[in-house]
Amino acid sequence: xxxxxxxxxxxxxxxxxxxxxxxxxxxxxxxxxxxxxxxxxxxxxxxxxxxxxxxxxxxxxxxxxxxxxxxxxxxxxxxxxxxxxxxxxxxxxxxxxxxxxxxxxxxxxxxxxxxxxxxxxxxxxxxxxxxxxxxxxxxxxxxxxxxxxxxxxxxxxxxxxxxxxxxxxxxxxxxxxxxxxxxxxxxxxxxxxxxxxxxxxxxxxxxxxxxxxxxxxxxxxxxxxxxxxxxxxxxxxxxxxxxxxxxxxxxxxxxxxxxxxxxxxxxxxxxxxxxxxxxxxxxxxxxxxxxxxxxxxxxxxxxxxxxxxxxxxxxxxxxxxxxxxxxxxxxxxxxxxxxxxxxxxxxxxxxxxxxxxxxxxxxxxxxxxxxxxxxxxxxxxxxxxxxxxxxxxxxxxxxxxxxxxxxxxxxxxxxxxxxxxxxxxxxxxxxxxxxxxxxxxxxxxxxxxxxxxxxxxxxxxxxxxxxx
Ligand SMILES: [Zn+2]
Numbered sequence: 272x273x274x275x276x277x278x279x280x281x282x283x284x285x286x287x288x289x290x291x292x293x294x295x296x297x298x299x300x301x302x303x304x305x306x307x308x309x310x311x312x313x314x315x316x317x318x319x320x321x322x323x324x325x326x327x328x329x330x331x332x333x334x335x336x337x338x339x340x341x342x343x344x345x346x347x348x349x350x351x352x353x354x355x356x357x358x359x360x361x362x363x364x365x366x367x368x369x370x371x372x373x374x375x376x377x378x379x380x381x382x383x384x385x386x387x388x389x390x391x392x393x394x395x396x397x398x399x400x401x402x403x404x405x406x407x408x409x410x411x412x413x414x415x416x417x418x419x420x421x422x423x424x425x426x427x428x429x430x431x432x433x434x435x436x437x438x439x440x441x442x443x444x445x446x447x448x449x450x451x452x453x454x455x456x457x458x459x460x461x462x463x464x465x466x467x468x469x470x471x472x473x474x475x476x477x478x479x480x481x482x483x484x485x486x487x488x489x490x491x492x493x494x495x496x497x498x499x500x501x502x503x504x505x506x507x508x509x510x511x512x513x514x515x516x517x518x519x520x521x522x523x524x525x526x527x528x529x530x531x532x533x534x535x536x537x538x539x540x541x542x543x544x545x546x547x548x549x550x551x552x553x554x555x556x557x558x559x560x561x562x563x564x565x566x567x568x569x570x571x572x573x574x575x576x577x578x579x580x581x582x583x584x585x586x587x588x589x590x591x592x593x594x595x596x597x598x599x600x601x602x603x604x605x606x607x608x609x610x611x612x613x614x615x616x617x618x619x620x621x622x623x624x625x626x627x628x629x630x631x632x633x634x635x636x637x638x639x640x641x642x643x644x645x646x647x648x649x650x651x652x653x654x655x656x657x658x659x660x661x662x663x664x665x666x667x668x669x670x671x672x673x674x675x676x677x678x679x680x681x682x683x684x685x686x687x688x689x690x691x692x693x694x695x696x697x698x699x700x701x702x703x704x705x706x707x708x709x710x711x712x713x714x715x716x717x718x719x720x721x722x723x724x725x726x727x728x729x730x731x732x733x734x735x736x737x738x739x
Pocket of ligand 1: 557558563616618619620
């Protein structure tokens, strides 16, 4: 949501805010009742029993259509394929895909207008934050957006969700102005959701959060892994439990130690979702803890040193989105690290499984007052930043944070103040913030860079559970 709109929203009384949230969710409500949604949903269910031939036939058909479309209507692809001497009529199926050049995030950011297709009337404008790479803006078609709603809904059903049940969502947005809010959440009546902020996690607020969950008999939670982990940590600290039917997570990797504690304290199974802002491909975790590719949204190639690797081997993802006619992504290097597992799953679904997607290992930020900030939450101030190539947040001490920025041309003092202001607002002015302009963010492993590093020492999370 737009910053000015949020400021305006926070000045409104509680009742008007609730009305605002419900108006905001009208689109999601309407999509969930549209014919296109049910058609996609029916197709998704059907694909759970498809064999390889059916997947291939589906992907071949849509691949040929979108590649032809891109060549004829999108200037970037027309030039790229002409420069490579590609005869587009000879790109007919998955085996031909390797003849097309791979495009990168840098290609997207430097050719933005030339990637826009003239045919899509009202595309969605999406952003990624410049946390571990260059921030990107791109377009997503309405069709793909509806397909995504259907995929998300199916994930909930895999977790045993019963349509229209109440779900508590811990979000990165700001549904309440600050953590002293009397209600601490806002209710979406039309989607039947309690919307909690992820930034109000502290020893002072945990009892209130759980009291509210109990009062509303919440049986489903959707959150970042780090948020769920902190909530489970509190249950452990109090040596108590909260029974859920399912916990849904996405946006961050779930580490084994986090999963173990969350399962134990919420006495439930966890259902993950892998996707990206680009919505090129996706995968859903089943009750057997395996990730099944969606297959009808996009094609996933696993590539190592420019070569497609065999099933069972790992590499980086190169994706082709089959439904984004607003801005086609064809052989787009997402650079997540995974691979086709290549075996069947005990859940009985025939959708191919992939290895757990590896990204970087992130830390939390703990404030002097015991507030806990997850890495996903910390990406929010970065989302409105321009002229930033990459960034990294380091907690140097309990009240001191360094924000390292690799700047682009045009980065000014105003950008610097804007960034400081955005972090101060989120972190409640509890830290001394130092913004450093650096030439590069060091890599920590074979693939991704870390966005959040905590240097407080091994048991830094425990500090959040000490009353001050
Ligand atoms: Zn399965």
